[in-house]
Amino acid sequence: EAQVTQNPRYLITVTGKKLTVTCSQNMNHEYMSWYRQDPGLGLRQIYYSMNVEVTDKGDVPEGYKVSRKEKRNFPLILESPSPNQTSLYFCASSSVSGEGNIQYFGAGTRLSVL
Amino acid sequence: AQRVTQPEKLLSVFKGAPVELKCNYSYSGSPELFWYVQYSRQRLQLLLRHISRESIKGFTADLNKGETSFHLKKPFAQEEDSAMYYCALSGHSGGSNYKLTFGKGTLLTVNP
Numbered sequence: 001e002a003q004v005t006q007n008p009r010y011l012i013t014v015t016g017k018k019l020t021v022t023c024s025q026n027m028n029h030e031y032m033s034w035y036r037q038d039p040g041l042g043l044r045q046i047y048y049s050m051n052v053e054v055t056d057k058g059d060v061p062e063g064y065k066v067s068r069k070e071k072r073n074f075p076l077i078l079e080s081p082s083p084n085q086t087s088l089y090f091c092a093s094s095s096v097s098g099e100g101n102i103q104y105f106g107a108g109t110r111l112s113v114l
Numbered sequence: 115a116q117r118v119t120q121p122e123k124l125l126s127v128f129k130g131a132p133v134e135l136k137c138n139y140s141y142s143g144s145p146e147l148f149w150y151v152q153y154s155r156q157r158l159q160l161l162l163r164h165i166s167r168e169s170i171k172g173f174t175a176d177l178n179k180g181e182t183s184f185h186l187k188k189p190f191a192q193e194e195d196s197a198m199y200y201c202a203l204s205g206h207s208g209g210s211n212y213k214l215t216f217g218k219g220t221l222l223t224v225n226p
Contacts, residue, residue, distance in 0.1 A: 033213075035216075042218035043158075043200065043216040043219075044216075045215075048213060058213065090157070090158065092158075092214075101148075101214060102148075102163065103160075105158040105159065106157060107157045
C-alpha cells in the first residue's frame, strides 16, 4: 500500500531535549516536505526536499533541521525544542513528474514541548 | 510570492443546502490549484484539483483566472462533508515554485 509513515504519532518532551520525527514514503517520490499545523494558521511549510541531498527552507524553518540521505526518508530534527514548537506536524511527499504536485500526507505527529 | 486566502474560518450549513467555500489566490505565473480535506482525526487528503476538472463526492471547483479564485461548491451538503477544507496552490517548475502553499482553512459543519 502506498503511504507516508510518520513516527512517533504522539510525543511529549521537555525544553532543550533533542528529538527526531521520522518520515518514510514507499512511492519513490522525489519531493518531500514538512509542515506544521496550528489553529488559525493553517499549514505552514518548514522544510522541503526536491531529491536526495537537496533540501531548502520553507516558511518557518527556525529551530528545525532536516536531512535527505535516502530518497524514502526525510527526518525532522529539533535540536533544542521550545514550547512554541508544540504543534501538529505533517510530512508529505509527491512526484515531480507525471501526476503533478499531488502531495500525500502522513497521519501526523502531535508534539508537546513542556 | 504565492498566497492563498480563505476568507471564512468557519462555515455552517444545514444538510441539503448548497455550500460554497471561497478561495482566492495570488501568483505571478500559471498556478496549479487544489482542495485538500481533513476529516476529524484523519490525515489530509486530496479532494480535487483544477487540472482534472472532475467532481469528487459531489464537489466541484472552477478556476477563475480573472478573479483569481478557486471556490469549492456542492449543491446539496451532507453531514459527512463536515471537515476542515484547505485550498492550496503550487507552481509548475522545480525548486521553490513547486512548493504547495496552503490557505488557513475553512471548517465546514453540516448540521442535520
